[in-house]
Amino acid sequence: MSTDEYVEVDVGAGPVTVPVSTRLLSLGTGRGAVPVPADGPVDWSALDKLTDLSSLTWTGAERGVVAAVARHGVQYLEWHDAAGDIDLTPTRVTGLRLFAGDLTLLRLPATTTMLLLQDPPPAARVEAPGHGLDLRIFFERQEPAIPDGVRGAAKVWVRAGRTFSAGVLAALTEVESIEIELVDPPGTLADTGELGVHRRLARLVVDNAYDWDPATLPDLPALRELEVEGTRKTTAAALKARFKGTAVAVSVSGAKSESWLDAHIDNPFMDWVEDGKAFGTAACKAYAKAVKALADPERVEGALRGLVADLNAIQKKYGLIDTMNRDHAAEVFAGLAARAGVAEDTAEAWFDDRTF
Numbered sequence: 042m043s044t045d046e047y048v049e050v051d052v053g054a055g056p057v058t059v060p061v062s063t064r065l066l067s068l069g070t071g072r073g074a075v076p077v078p079a080d081g082p083v084d085w086s087a088l089d090k091l092t093d094l095s096s097l098t099w100t101g102a103e104r105g106v107v108a109a110v111a112r113h114g115v116q117y118l119e120w121h122d123a124a125g126d127i128d129l130t131p132t133r134v135t136g137l138r139l140f141a142g143d144l145t146l147l148r149l150p151a152t153t154t155m156l157l158l159q160d161p162p163p164a165a166r167v168e169a170p171g172h173g174l175d176l177r178i179f180f181e182r183q184e185p186a187i188p189d190g191v192r193g194a195a196k197v198w199v200r201a202g203r204t205f206s207a208g209v210l211a212a213l214t215e216v217e218s219i220e221i222e223l224v225d226p227p228g229t230l231a232d233t234g235e236l237g238v239h240r241r242l243a244r245l246v247v248d249n250a251y252d253w254d255p256a257t258l259p260d261l262p263a264l265r266e267l268e269v270e271g272t273r274k275t276t277a278a279a280l281k282a283r284f285k286g287t288a289v290a291v292s293v294s295g296a297k298s299e300s301w302l303d304a305h306i307d308n309p310f311m312d313w314v315e316d317g318k319a320f321g322t323a324a325c326k327a328y329a330k331a332v333k334a335l336a337d338p339e340r341v342e343g344a345l346r347g348l349v350a351d352l353n354a355i356q357k358k359y360g361l362i363d364t365m366n367r368d369h370a371a372e373v374f375a376g377l378a379a380r381a382g383v384a385e386d387t388a389e390a391w392f393d394d395r396t397f
Contacts, residue, residue, distance in 0.1 A: 220246035327351035356397035
């Protein structure tokens, strides 16, 4: 490692050695992150060493990060625990991922083309100049609501839990593409008749809405693409029949039978069957086995370690646990461990016994 290929970056809480060509930098905690002082000034001049820096991750209060992003020409900003009024108009940020926390007002520069908001408060406001924004809003804890000020968005991707009302999107009068993803089964998509207000809507994606009546979908004059991912076979058949011979191209994947859904609708590994029926079925059985064992408080460790062992065996047999499935398995495992009252660091240590 030569000294002219690496530099030390120290913003006030200790140096970290990184490649001089670093484009993406995380400030805060976590593996590979540059630590930040708990209080007091942040030495943003340390970023001068990274002439190729284009993406920055930040957590907490503003503390000068906006000026630093402007000075160093950062194009992509990820900001966790954002709160209060945030004015990014001095910057040239093109992509912003904001974990909204207690956000009240967000001002965006004209350069911003993609905005991802995680759990924005219902009263939050956004000032987004121009039209054509690619808006992504993910809800985990907050009740779904679209912030004021983004009605000019051209694309919107909404991720919600068990239920989502299409009426929430009514203010997005300029939208041309809508993607609705439900992450908690059975996935209830309600009030789809409200989509009729989107007269420019050309593309509609519905993901994992197993509880949805396709007959409620209104006539959408501009619609040309309808994609349904994760649904009932009866819903898929109804949609294909309705749009047969029209200008709407219908694409369906992951359609499941009533018998499969009756057996697995509450299983988080249900969609793994798309990678292989035997593979997905084995994962569903492993999860069900773990849940049953966790009913006995004396078997918590054995149940969770047993799930990891079962997933190891499934990977050895089928080899289909890729990066996405591994991350999904980690989320499922963490959820089970939390429900069982296992400390997070202990759960992580048990999950690290995996071979996938």
